Amino acid sequence: xxLAYPAVLSALLFCTGLYGVLARRNAILVLMSVxxxxxxxxxxxxxxxxxxxxxxxxxxxxxxxxxxxxxxIAAAEIGIGLAIVLAVYRNRGTSDIDRLRDSAxxxxxxxxxxxxxxxxxxxxxxxxxxAEATA
Amino acid sequence: xxxxATAAHLAPDTTAxxxxxxxxxxxxxxxxxxxxxxxxxxxxxxVGLVTFGAAIVTVTTKQLVHAALWLVVTLGGLxxxxxxxxxxxxxxxxxxxYVGSVVVLLLFGLMLTKAPIGRSPDADSxxxxxxxxxxxxxxxxxxxxxxxxxxxxxxxxxxxxAGSTEATGASLFQNWVLPFEALSVLLLAALxxxxxxxxxxxxxxxxxxxxxxxxxxxxxxxxxxxxxPIGRNEPTEGTASxxxxxxxxGTASxxxxxxxxxxxxR
Numbered sequence: 001x002x003l004a005y006p007a008v009l010s011a012l013l014f015c016t017g018l019y020g021v022l023a024r025r026n027a028i029l030v031l032m033s034v035x036x037x038x039x040x041x042x043x044x045x046x047x048x049x050x051x052x053x054x055x056x057x058x059x060x061x062x063x064x065x066x067x068x069x070x071x072x073i074a075a076a077e078i079g080i081g082l083a084i085v086l087a088v089y090r091n092r093g094t095s096d097i098d099r100l101r102d103s104a105x106x107x108x109x110x111x112x113x114x115x116x117x118x119x120x121x122x123x124x125x126x127x128x129x130x131a132e133a134t135a
Numbered sequence: 136x137x138x139x140a141t142a143a144h145l146a147p148d149t150t151a152x153x154x155x156x157x158x159x160x161x162x163x164x165x166x167x168x169x170x171x172x173x174x175x176x177x178x179x180x181x182v183g184l185v186t187f188g189a190a191i192v193t194v195t196t197k198q199l200v201h202a203a204l205w206l207v208v209t210l211g212g213l214x215x216x217x218x219x220x221x222x223x224x225x226x227x228x229x230x231x232x233y234v235g236s237v238v239v240l241l242l243f244g245l246m247l248t249k250a251p252i253g254r255s256p257d258a259d260s261x262x263x264x265x266x267x268x269x270x271x272x273x274x275x276x277x278x279x280x281x282x283x284x285x286x287x288x289x290x291x292x293x294x295x296x297a298g299s300t301e302a303t304g305a306s307l308f309q310n311w312v313l314p315f316e317a318l319s320v321l322l323l324a325a326l327x328x329x330x331x332x333x334x335x336x337x338x339x340x341x342x343x344x345x346x347x348x349x350x351x352x353x354x355x356x357x358x359x360x361x362x363x364p365i366g367r368n369e370p371t372e373g374t375a376s377x378x379x380x381x382x383x384x385g386t387a388s389x390x391x392x393x394x395x396x397x398x399x400x401r
Contacts, residue, residue, distance in 0.1 A: 003288040007281040009183040012354050015274035020194030022266030028244045045221045054291040061306035076325035083332040084243040095248045
């Protein structure tokens, strides 16, 4: 098999994931795009491992071992990432990345700072109302 | 291309005895043509088109749940590509972990953040065209460089599989034991981290008596707390417990699969 087939497919998948990371607004969709990028790297690792295990005298199978490690780390990453996204959703009431601008700086953010700070301030009020209703 | 072919013709049969790197590459270049793809290449190309198309739909669709389901198609297509590259163990690990656990976790996350089921018009942010420009430029550069670099390189797929379970397990437990054990420690740390992330916010949001009473909602002291329509405020209590279960389940399944790898490799 020509080595360019898996390499080109891997590059295209990586750039698809790159577009998703930059263009998506929901945090979980961004995590999906990160998974796409990790899978593109895995495909590259496997293809080059198969090529090198035949061509060179490479007996470590480093590509496949690193692919296994990448898959395990990606599983851990998606668990932690979803836990963080759900914690943010619980505190802010949204998982929309464009509205999580607390660490943003610069004067251009101040005009819509009021509308941005509406959601975090409105949400505890709603929750306090719910808590009082429960009590 | 023609240079490689003539070089391969000039050195016809000494390559098997020589066995060096460059001569094996020219031998592979001799037996393959650039414009006459083999059956494996055609299959790889077709599955790759399906995978790439599913990836495009994953990052562009407006329906969030459909994005997760198209991600299944992408990951399954990649598993087929691993099989075509004779890396069968990686292919089954891909099916087990990605299709089995990661996508389920993503669907759990979509469900717990109350993602809209139907078409949501604000799935893409405003910088879509900048993102498209960056992605197309990166794709062009990467594809150009990769094709230019590996124009005369072929993978030899004949012979025993390079990624069979026996070969992968032997190399993993002969040469990669220490990273493997470190990875198990990392999975344990991720498990503990997911639990801490889930429990700390739960302890914060549980105000003195309200949510503790809601947590023991079945107790007879508060008989009406369950019947109250907004008494079950799900962002605090229900999501906390369900999310804790989801993340713990995800990392536990990842770790379980790693131990399954461990036993399968033996």
